[in-house]
Amino acid sequence: MTPQEGTAPMTGREAADPNLRHLLARAAAVEQRIRHAVELRRSTDPDPDDDFRGLYLTDESITRLLDEEGARVFPAVPPLDGGGAASRLDALAREFALSPLDTEILLIALVPDLDDRFEAFYAYLNDDVTRRRPSIGLALGLCGAAPSDPGARARLAAGAPLRSGGLLLVEDLDRPFLSRALRVPDRVAAHLLGDDTPDPRLAELLAPWQAVRGVGDPVPLAGVLADGVPLAYLSEDQGGAGTALAASALSLAGREVLGLDLARLAEDPAPADAVRALVREARLTGAGLVCAPLDAVSRERPQLLRLLTATPVPTVLVGRAPWDASWSSVPPLLLHAPRVEPGARGELWTEAYESWSPSPLPPALAPDDLLAPFLLTPEQLTAAARSAAQTARLAGGELRADHVRRGARAQNAAGLDRLARRIEPTVTWDDLVLPPDTHTQLRELTARARHRDRVLGEWGMRPGGGRGRGVSALFAGDSGTGKTMSAEVIAADLGLDLYTVDLATVIDKYVGETEKNLERIFTEAAGVNGVLLFDEADAIFGKRSDVKDAHDRYANVESAYLLQRMESFDGLAILATNLRANLDDAFTRRLDLVIDFPVPDPTQRLLLWNRCLGPTLPRGTDLDLPFCAENFELAGGNIRSIAVTAAYLAAEAGGAVTMETVIHAIQREYQKLGRLTLASEFGPYLGLLDQGPSCT
Known part of the structure; x- marks a missing residue:
């Protein structure tokens, strides 16, 4: 049979798709070598009529496969013209630094996934009907390489590009080296055929982080990523736009964006395998990685960070924890991601709402004002808009301010519920019975919480010192004078939930445990938009005393730690006490407001x-x-x-x-x-x- 005999005509897709046309042309060349090997085997077989050859894979069945009219599926056409776009096979060879021998071995392992006839051919050449994939020795022989050539054998070693990049799997590791089977993973075969669907192994781990307009300036980061900087870390505060900024920068650098949810990766039973699959996916598609939140793996799974920071693709990590040099052998570019400022929140929310809801946004509704107290990421703003649209549809279709706030509250993390009691506010300003001055101060506190981003952020009225954009106040008065109810009213006016923490339950007799309890509360509080109310504050904010014994020393440490932690907190914190005189002066100095609640007249x-x-x-x-x-x-x-x-x-x-x-x-x-x-x-x-x- 001549090389052109039995060649099937190209289908419409094959003729129109240059990539597929090129791949099938390369596969046709492999087919000719395989046919030649089969013919050679038949001509040199000392007993071609042995009925048990290949465990009942008879010579007649191989002849039928070779001569079957129209069985050829690989059109014998030349590769792509030099002036056309590079095929996926060529791009893959460049990305993974494959040698010509590597590419031929990959094609030899790939053809059974393109035409099942080759399973029988390989079984015949392996002299074993159960071994329907090419072995290492067979692949080297089809490429014209001697099985004893150390250079050729090295191309299939564990650290060689084909295997380290996840393009080729070597199976039957208990067999001698040359008889081990070769297989191309399904995702690699699908990619070469033009399928861009991500690996199913990553389905639960990928995050849909996308570029967002008007959130920071991605141009500087895009420039350094395009210049070859392999690793960057964007630290952010609550409501930060780190993932959106990273996605925007990668897009500007000419890369696709592949987002990885590190919280889900930490729960994966085989996270190292998932990272390898992710890196392969990024290299196949020419993407960069955006991985967040770093805090989910930084403390308990630092080895995962070392895997991610050693990838050969541009990687941007996003989180709140300070960078630890031990996480990477390559020093990252360290940047700080901005928050979504008040002016941009309403615009992002409105754009997302209009894409989800068939009803237009009511003209009287002002998302900018309603969302001002909330610190939300671009992804949370999108989810909040969708939640509001669904709630409005359930209520009859008309969007109300309460729907907007409820959708924003729905983005809160649930961790704080285990450490504090959540109260959904149901009272209003009309329910308060307080002296006029107390009432006025409560209004001022609400205004501070609503406009803190503008005053402390845009206008820079709290520079330096590690201080956050939080607002803190002390409510002092006898029991029953309205402190908790006032906190609930403030939360209701801002559209936030109220979380009450009894500090008396936080204190632990063991050294250091109180600080750990407080840190857990503040860490979880950083993931919610709510009003944090510390009841019985004098239990821990009492006056620091002279150190006379170990108890005094550690009591002072607890107070000093909480003073520092309150300053760096970004939320609205209210402390309530019945004994104002017992509080440390250094603490009251750091408060924005101290409001007295007298016994009513x-x-x-x-x-x-x-x-x-x-x-x-x-x-x-x-x-x-x-x-x-x-x-x-x-x-x-x-x-x-x-x-x-x-x-x-x-x-x-x-x-x-x-x-x-x-x-x-x-x-x-x-x-x-x-x-x-x-x-x-x-x-x-x-x-x-x-x-x-x-x-x-």
Whole structure:
């Protein structure tokens, strides 16, 4: 049979696709060598009629495959013209530094994936019907290399480009070297045929990080990546645009972007294999790597970072942790990624919303203002917009401000929920009963939280010193004066969740454990957009004392650590205490506001009585709330507790709340507080008291 006999005509796709045309032309040349080897084997076989040749792979079956009309699938055409675009095979050879011998070996291992007839040919040449892939010895022989040639054998060693790059697998490692089978991974075969679908091994690890307009200046980073800088690290704060900036820079440098979620990689059962598959994918597609968040693997899996930083493709790592020189043998380019500033948040959110929602954005809605308190990455802004669009559709299609805020809150990490109690705010400014000055200071605190990025970031009003853009305040006052409720109102006004942390539960008797507990809280808080409320702050923010023993020394260390950590915190932190005088002066100096919550006066107490009893609770005609407000010096929390107790008493009696039930509830509250029930306080209602040892 002549070389052209049996050649199948090219299909429409083969003729139109230069890459496929080139690959099949190269495969046709391999086919001729294989045919020649089969013919030579037949002509030199001392017993060609042996029925057991190749375990029942008979000579007649091989003849039928060789002579089958139209069986040829590789068109015998010349390679691409020199002026055309390079084929994928040529590009792969350049990227992986393959020699001509490497390329021929790769093609020999590839042809069974292009035409299953070659499985039978290889089984015949291997003299074993179960071995349907080319062996190392057979591949070298088809290339005209002597099996004993050390240079040729080295091309198939573990560190050679074919194997180290993941282009060729050597199987049957328990066999002698020359009889080991060669196989091309499915992803490599698919790529050579024109398929750009990522390796299924990476499906759960890839992240869709993309270039975003208006977030930082990617040109300098793009320039150095294009010039051959292999590694960069972008450190960022909460709401940073590191991944978007890295993707933009790689795109400008002429690279595709391949994003890796390091948090998912840390959970992978075979992360090293995943990294190798990722690097191969990047090299096949001419992509650069964007890997984040670095913090997910930096502490417990630093070996993964060493693998990633040793890749032969441009790699940009993104995270919040300081760079450790031990993570890489190549020093990275160290940069700081900017946040998505307030002016850009609304634009990014609106663009994402309009791509998801069939309904236009209401003209009266101002995403810039609504999103100002939130520190969100570009990816989180996109997800928040989609969440808001879905919530609006569920509610009937009209987008409201609450939908925007709820979508933004949905991007919070869940880690802080294990360390603090999350409260979804349900109260408003109208629910507060406070002195005018206290109310004004709370409004000022809300304004600070809303405009902190503009004032502290764009206007640079807090330069240097390692201080973040956080806002901190102290709420000082007796129990029940409205500190927690005020924090809830502020959170509601900003559209944030409230997380309450009882510092008394954080303190540990073992040295260093308190600092670890605090660090876990602040670390998790950096992943959420919320108001962090530290209750019982005086438990740890107490005055530092002279060191008289080891307890004093470590107590001072805890206070000093928390002072430093508060300064670097980027969120809104509120500390509540009943004992302001016990707080360290160095701590109060670092606060943005100190707000006192006094015990309410009679006018405020009357408002509290009416609000706590509510509009639906049935009231008796003898209820004398002005008397209660004037005579009983109680905080709002106590009045609320009394109102609930009175409601239960009324429910049990099957009637309305009367003065008798209120007096009885006040007496029970006094007993809880350890206060004496003085006759002068109860006046004409003294006879309604239950007489006991607490009455005087």
